[in-house]
Amino acid sequence: xxxxxxxxxxxxxxxxxxxxxxxxxxxxxxxxxxxxxxxxxxxxxxxxxxxxxxxxxxxxxxxxxxxxxxxxxxxxxxxxxxxxxxxxxxxxxxxxxxxxxxxxxxxxxxxxxxxxxxxxxxxxxxxxxxxxxxxxxxxxxxxxxxxxxxxxxxxxxxxxxxxxxxxxxxxxxxxxxxxxxxxxxxxxxxxxxxxxxxxxxxxxxxxxxxxxxxxxxxxxxxxxxxxxxxxxxxxxxxxxxxxxxxxxxxxxxxxxxxxxxxxxxxxxxxxxxxxxxxxxxxxxxxxxxxxxxxxxxxxxxxxxxxxxxxxxxxxxxxxxxxxxxxxxxxxxxxxxxxxxxxxxxxxxxxxxxxxxxxxxxxxxxxxxxxxxxxxxxxxxxxxxxxxxxxxxxxxxxxxxxxxxxxxxxxxxxxxxxxxxxxxxxxxxxxxxxxxxxxxxxxxxxxxxxxxxxxxxxxxxxxxxxxxxxxxxxxxx
Amino acid sequence: xxxxxxxxxxxxxxxxxxxxxxxxxxxxxxxxxxxxxxxxxxxxxxxxxxxxxxxxxxxxxxxxxxxxxxxxxxxxxxxxxxxxxxxxxxxxxxxxxxxxxxxxxxxxxxxxxxxxxxxxxxxxxxxxxxxxxxxxxxxxxxxxxxxxxxxxxxxxxxx
Numbered sequence: 001x002x003x004x005x006x007x008x009x010x011x012x013x014x015x016x017x018x019x020x021x022x023x024x025x026x027x028x029x030x031x032x033x034x035x036x037x038x039x040x041x042x043x044x045x046x047x048x049x050x051x052x053x054x055x056x057x058x059x060x061x062x063x064x065x066x067x068x069x070x071x072x073x074x075x076x077x078x079x080x081x082x083x084x085x086x087x088x089x090x091x092x093x094x095x096x097x098x099x100x101x102x103x104x105x106x107x108x109x110x111x112x113x114x115x116x117x118x119x120x121x122x123x124x125x126x127x128x129x130x131x132x133x134x135x136x137x138x139x140x141x142x143x144x145x146x147x148x149x150x151x152x153x154x155x156x157x158x159x160x161x162x163x164x165x166x167x168x169x170x171x172x173x174x175x176x177x178x179x180x181x182x183x184x185x186x187x188x189x190x191x192x193x194x195x196x197x198x199x200x201x202x203x204x205x206x207x208x209x210x211x212x213x214x215x216x217x218x219x220x221x222x223x224x225x226x227x228x229x230x231x232x233x234x235x236x237x238x239x240x241x242x243x244x245x246x247x248x249x250x251x252x253x254x255x256x257x258x259x260x261x262x263x264x265x266x267x268x269x270x271x272x273x274x275x276x277x278x279x280x281x282x283x284x285x286x287x288x289x290x291x292x293x294x295x296x297x298x299x300x301x302x303x304x305x306x307x308x309x310x311x312x313x314x315x316x317x318x319x320x321x322x323x324x325x326x327x328x329x330x331x332x333x334x335x336x337x338x339x340x341x342x343x344x345x346x347x348x349x350x351x352x353x354x355x356x357x358x359x360x361x362x363x364x365x366x367x368x369x370x371x372x373x374x375x376x377x378x379x380x381x382x383x384x385x386x387x388x389x390x391x392x393x394x395x396x397x398x399x400x401x402x403x404x405x406x407x408x409x410x411x412x413x414x415x416x417x418x419x420x421x422x423x424x425x426x427x428x429x430x431x432x433x434x435x436x437x438x439x440x441x442x443x444x445x446x447x448x449x450x451x452x453x454x455x456x457x458x459x460x461x462x463x464x465x466x467x468x469x470x471x472x473x474x475x476x
Numbered sequence: 477x478x479x480x481x482x483x484x485x486x487x488x489x490x491x492x493x494x495x496x497x498x499x500x501x502x503x504x505x506x507x508x509x510x511x512x513x514x515x516x517x518x519x520x521x522x523x524x525x526x527x528x529x530x531x532x533x534x535x536x537x538x539x540x541x542x543x544x545x546x547x548x549x550x551x552x553x554x555x556x557x558x559x560x561x562x563x564x565x566x567x568x569x570x571x572x573x574x575x576x577x578x579x580x581x582x583x584x585x586x587x588x589x590x591x592x593x594x595x596x597x598x599x600x601x602x603x604x605x606x607x608x609x610x611x612x613x614x615x616x617x618x619x620x621x622x623x624x625x626x627x628x629x630x631x632x633x634x635x
Contacts, residue, residue: 384513387555425488429612448485
């Protein structure tokens with residue numbers, strides 16, 4: 001039974017003996033010999049990761065990275081990822097009683113010994129206090145592939161059924177090597193089947209290379225919620241895609257890009273993600289209290305100042321955008337935006353034109369025609385990128401006011417997903433009934449301007465001053 | 477909203493579509509309303525002789541006699557790619573316009589592409605083609621194969 005080489009840390013903690021310099025060997029009670037290594041601190045158990053010099057170097061790297069970055073956090077949470085081979089060895093050691101490990105920490109999981117080794121050095125190098133609960137996450141990964149093949153061979157011999165490559169992967173031009181199946185999860189699942197007799201057959205080779213270390217600093221994302229208004233008829237809500245509108249109009253930025261860019265600069269986040277409860281066309285204004293939206297700040301460096309200050313600054317910076325009710329929410333709350341889209345209601349005002357003279361009586365009669373159900377075929381203007389289907393949609397309320405002989409203003413509340421422009425002008429008769437059908441089938445009705453007045457959603461969540469659903473009558 | 481110059485508004489049609497006619501089109505051919513996204517609305521040419529007559533029927537089953545061809549009004553398309561749509565060449569006939577005085581006018585597609593939809597309203601109200609040529613009386617929707625409109629005559633320019 002070959003001896004196992006351990007570093008001085010593991011010797012002390014796990015074997016319970018002080019390491020002897022030079023080539024002396026000692027025997028333990030049951031005859032297994034241990035070999036003191038030469039000057040190098042190679043270790044078959046910890047792979048050298050607990051070596052104080054190694055620890056100091058890793059800590060110094062982390063310290064440099066922290067100093068070069070701008071996190072305004074005072075503490076951090078440490079996670080360590082160890083090489084798969086190391087995890088395998090830990091599991092095997094557990095099943096063996098012949099190694100003579102009598103140290104005080106022999107039964108302590110390696111994970112804990114490792115964290116213990118790094119905590120102090122990291123605190124000194126970074127000035128950040130290690131805790132169990134913090135916004136900032138430091139994940140250090142150690143990798144060593146030296147034993148990937150021999151370990152895989154060993155396990156495959158004794159547990160062949162665990163190493164069958166899935167058929168899908170075998171059909172690839174270059175099927176991945178068997179070793180790719182050896183993951184931490186795989187090792188832990190095999191460990192539950194590991195018996196002492198198999199464990200005894202394992203050979204603890206000493207690594208010849210040090211581990212490669214890498215780390216990642218990441219702060220928990222911040223979710224912001226609010227409502228935005230858009231006052232321009234030449235500003236898209238989301239980034240313009242060339243596909244939709246080949247060469248129509250000049251546009252600089254979009255609501256989502258401008259708001260995100262602003263918040264990104266303030267928080268020094270890596271990435272920002274904008275979601276909203278629906279969207280309006282480039283030529284449609286968003287009025288009233290605004291449309292609910294959420295922004296996710298990924299890996300922000302700075303906690304943002306007071307929300308009202310940010311709001312004011314955004315509103316001062318952008319003429320055509322106004323943000324209100326800005327506050328921080330949880331990830332779960334931000335997800336509410338996407339749920340139940342179909343049930344939401346929106347209220348619009350439309351400036352309409354009628355080719356025949358407007359009859360005030362017919363306009364007044366509109367009010368009683370609601371609620372009604374429409375059948376809308378996919379509008380021509382979006383038909384390029386959507387399938388052709390007919391969708392039923394509800395109009396809940398309508399109210400029209402004459403402006404002059406050929407113009408009137410229509411106020412309506414509709415189900416989410418209703419194409420309002422197409423309801424007004426009929427989309428070549430493919431939305432039925434259209435407004436013309438309801439007022440005067442002989443006339444052609446057109447929409448000149450559209451504004452969104454209300455997006456019916458309680459947002460931000462739990463805020464009693466923002467939108468509440470209106471049961472009867474039209475909101476104003 | 478009332479304060480804006482209402483009279484300066486162009487119609488939705490003018491704002492969103494460009495009028496084209498195929499190269500070397502005759503009076504009996506179709507005209508097109510092209511949307512910037514690519515989709516084309518096929519309408520009757522403003523110079524079509526049927527406009528002066530009474531249209532009795534618009535028949536989308538164009539090759540009944542020879543027992544060939546497809547009734548265009550019966551097709552269904554699936555998915556974003558509009559699979560199942562009739563593949564059209566410029567000479568492919570979309571429909572047959574039958575007038576009260578007995579004359580019949582076949583209408584050619586005028587463009588290469590996929591037929592997405594025909595106006596089923598024309599089956600029950602064929603005169604819409606005359607009374608509402610650019611609106612409820614449209615004939616069909618086509619997804620052109622490529623950049624077809626660059627070879628066409630832009631009628632909007634001459635207005």
